[in-house]
Amino acid sequence: MARALDGLRAYRLIAAMWIRSAAAYRTSFLVTAIGSFTASGLSFAAILLMFSHVEVLGGLLLPEAALLYGTSNTALGLADLTLGNMVSLGQRVRDGTLNTLLVRPAPVLAQVAADRFALRRIGRIGQGALVLIWALAQVDVAWTPLKILLVPVMLISGAAIFGAVYIVGAAFQFCAQDAAEVQNSFTYGGNALLQYPPAVFAKEVVWGATFVIPLAFVNWLPVLYILDRGNPLGLPTWLAFAAPAVATALCAAAGLAWRAGLRGYRSAGS
Amino acid sequence: MLPGVMRLYVAVAVSTFRRYTAYRAATAAGVFTNIVFGFIVAYAYMALWHERPNLGGYGREQALTFVWISQALAAAMALLGGGFQEELQERIRTGEIAIDLSRPVDMQLWWLACDLGRAVFHLLSRGVVPLAVGALAFRLALPQSPLMWLAFLLSALLGAVVSFALRYLVALSSFWLLDGAGVNMVNGLLTMFFSGMLLPLTVFPGAFGETARLLPWAAVLQTPADVLLGRHHGSGLGRALLFQAGWVLVLLSAGRAMQLRATQRTVVQGG
């Protein structure tokens, strides 16, 4: 526990340094923040274009699909902002600069996570949140307290699930330094998956996204519960509320993977 | 025998190709990512074309083929980033460009050779494998005739040159702008959206769609894909290739003009 607090403190200190560093390039910051906002907006434009041709896609109307899009992008955006730069761990292993982090009195995970912290990534969160708010206002849902509660729970659990993926991906880079892009398949690829209705995909894909890499808990299961649609695999609908538990388990597993990766690095060297 | 000058640029392209072969793990990871995205988009398109058969003039199989062609060309055409331009921008930023300009080689051709070497590598590695996986997993509308494939390769080559020429303009803008990030960003977004990577341009509605199909980015992905899908016959094929060649000419000339201005500027500043 004390170590976790130490880690958070180090994260905060280092992230603050990066924010101040970025302030030296103010225009660049603005441009890239707007770019990040627009880039994630373009994928929503593609969905809008699709819905300009059809009423229903995978059994969902536009506001319902937008609910999927908004939740997934906000969750990924949160994870991307806080842990996104762990992708460049392989680079640090290759050029040896990881070693400079290992001689500092702070957990390496916190230091790597805060490395090159970029506030501009807030663009994706902003864009996702805008779509989410629009979708929440538009969807035809009989809101209950439980459903209302599920919205923030889903976003936080979703961010934690994506965060765990970032950490596992970084741990993997201890052994395969050039394989940073594999991680994109599960983060950006996962997001691309989750922004479409599960009914669009083959059963095996949905099964895999529920039980193998449980991305379905980011938004599919909770959103289907809110919309009163059944589970595509015929699973009980209360499974939507397992999202926090799944996120916790996944984070614990990611922590173990990270420790194994770091231990491997420290015993094998570079 | 190739004339000596040509041989130099071929050697440059070959050496870039070789350089990329060294990154095995990165290439494998990229192939994996292309396949994952290919599957996701393929399912989404199947749902869309299930609701609207013949949307944008494509049948279901053609739509699926479009998905896998996009994934196959994504790396080669640098549709989602990558390529030479960041290296060139860095040389401009640090002033090392002055050395390049004083060399007895043409800078534009030099970087074109580099980028084509990379594109060929990416077409063979990150292109062939995802397309093969897509063809195994789904029924695709791939042509039987070798001539069609040849036409596709020609169109893809023109597309690669258009992609290069656009990024060359972007990179050279660093001579005038302090920070290339903004222009890179805008070009990246335009490329992603107007190449057809997100959705085929044939699906874009009305006048917006008609305009989008005339922009240079259309020549990078949409045209080669349509050539492979056999949507251009006879004179239509000629027109499609001419459309690409037209953009090649315009953009390379613009790049040349910009290079000239940049050279004068560098000389005036004393390097």
Add this chain to the structure above:
Amino acid sequence: MRNKQHHGGRGRFENNGGIELEDVEKVFTLRRRTGVLRRSREEVRAVDGISFTVAPGEMVGYIGPNGAGKSTTIKMLTGILAPSGGRLRVAGIDPARERIRLAHHIGVVYGQRTTLWWDLPLRDSYTLVRRLYRVPARRFHRNLDRCVELLDLGALMDTPVRQLSLGQRVRGDIAAALLHDPAILYLDEPTIGLDAVSKVKVRGFLQDINAEHNTTVLLTTHDLTDIEQLCRRVMVIDHGRLVYDGTLDGLHTLGESERTLIVDFERVLPPVTVPGARTVKTDGPRQWLAIPADASAAPVVAAVAAHHPLVDLSIREPDVEDVIAAMYARLPRG
């Protein structure tokens, strides 16, 4: 400076600046591609059973050719790498097990790599060190003031690091490594690429810090002058083994290492003969004269100048590679 009393003396080097190594080993497994799918495994003993002790307050040079196991040893001493075998204690701490606790007791400077924040004023990097290491404000300011004064950093504190010269940056890095009062300082090529003035400044500062705080210094370098001016003791590592541990003079004697006097005459001359030197090479009007490393060059220079018309002259010090090569030539192999 050695006889300063150490505080809290539990055990010999408990919680102070001592370093102890006992049969320390580090074995790497290399996987090499031998065919399309076939790979071979090969064990490399980067550090092959090293034992030494460094007393608190000692300044020791740790040298050896590239790839000899130098940096692997330093990585084990700083807790970056876990040893494959043997026993290791730094300030009474097992580095691999208690990396974070150890970090408070050590400072590390890489001459070729900065830990300062590129786009921020120098001052900001120090503030981060203060917070990360939780240095009490009063002690931090005392240390910072001292570093600023001795390293001449005053005018640079508000300059972004990217605008500093290499020499200024290295001085800035050394200060950053000392603000938390480490008992042990590791320096990896601290003077590489520095101009003569900066080198002198850095060496002087290290001597001062050692004298004032009894800081233990372990120095790896290719510049024997660093060692000559800072260290009474030098350790040589090669092929993962400690091949020499003693004084620098002893190393010179053992290696019969030589300095080289490079002389440009006005015209082409036959090889000159001067007592105390021998001509090893001639090239047109230029001649190379070898002098024993422990002898003074002054009489040789005077003798040469007295008899022949000189245009220019320079002295090349023996570097680590020369000394070690010479040492090997003398030692019976085995």
